Amino acid sequence: MCGIAGFTHKHSSVEPSSIRNAVRALVHRGPDQQGIYESSEVSLGAARLKIIDLTAGDQPIISEDGDTTLVFNGEIYNCASLREQLRSAGHRFVSSSDTEVVLHAFREWDIQCFSRLRGMFALALWTESEKRLVLARDRIGIKPLYFCRAGTELFFGSEIKAILEHPAVERQIDVDGLNCFLRLNYVPAPYTMVQGIEKLPPGHLLEWVDGKT
Numbered sequence: 001m002c003g004i005a006g007f008t009h010k011h012s013s014v015e016p017s018s019i020r021n022a023v024r025a026l027v028h029r030g031p032d033q034q035g036i037y038e039s040s041e042v043s044l045g046a047a048r049l050k051i052i053d054l055t056a057g058d059q060p061i062i063s064e065d066g067d068t069t070l071v072f073n074g075e076i077y078n079c080a081s082l083r084e085q086l087r088s089a090g091h092r093f094v095s096s097s098d099t100e101v102v103l104h105a106f107r108e109w110d111i112q113c114f115s116r117l118r119g120m121f122a123l124a125l126w127t128e129s130e131k132r133l134v135l136a137r138d139r140i141g142i143k144p145l146y147f148c149r150a151g152t153e154l155f156f157g158s159e160i161k162a163i164l165e166h167p168a169v170e171r172q173i174d175v176d177g178l179n180c181f182l183r184l185n186y187v188p189a190p191y192t193m194v195q196g197i198e199k200l201p202p203g204h205l206l207e208w209v210d211g212k213t
Contacts, residue, residue: 002059003029003047004071005162006124008133010041011152011211014166019043022162029158035059037069042126042133046071057097063107067128070103073158074121074143082116111136111205122200124156133208141189141202148197152211160194169196
């Protein structure tokens with residue numbers, strides 16, 4: 001179990017402490033390593049539980065040219081076969097982590113890579129040259145991923161508490177989400193109990209480019 005979080009801030013300002021507080025809120029999901037990536041337009045964070053590669057694979061993970069950054073929660077069961085396909089296509093690997101496989105797979109196949117992944121995952125990929133953020137979730141929805149659209153900005157996290165660390169997010173009960181809980185004893189996607197925060201449904205992706213989703 002790991003935790004990921006992130007905020008865009010292309011059209012607004014945010015305190016640098018916000019992403020650090022968001023990662024701190026997820027430390028119980030990833031006590032082994034925490035990391036943050038920050039640029040002028042996005043802040044990404046990850047709290048990692050080391051399982052596959054204990055010495056490498058720290059997050060966020062950045063491509064060799066510095067253009068693509070990934071934060072990842074999950075496990076890819078077919079990562080060995082994907083790694084061989086990608087090596088044949090000219091990709092080089094420096095770790096045995098499945099996180100690095102996902103990064104190279106996205107670089108090779110873009111969003112079509114998600115149909116090749118066999119496993120459970122919730123992830124975010126930032127491409128600096130395109131100013132593009134991609135969120136994706138596994139088909140069954142084993143790994144959670146929440147997001148909030150605040151004007152032209154997008155905030156996300158493995159848990160709602162990480163999103164609430166952003167000062168633009170208000171803590172108000174969502175009546176529809178509460179109604180679902182009282183009727184069903186759980187809150188189905190895309191609803192949550194917090195107004196303005198949604199669940200990314202299983203098997204879905206979300207793209208944010210220049211303030212538009």
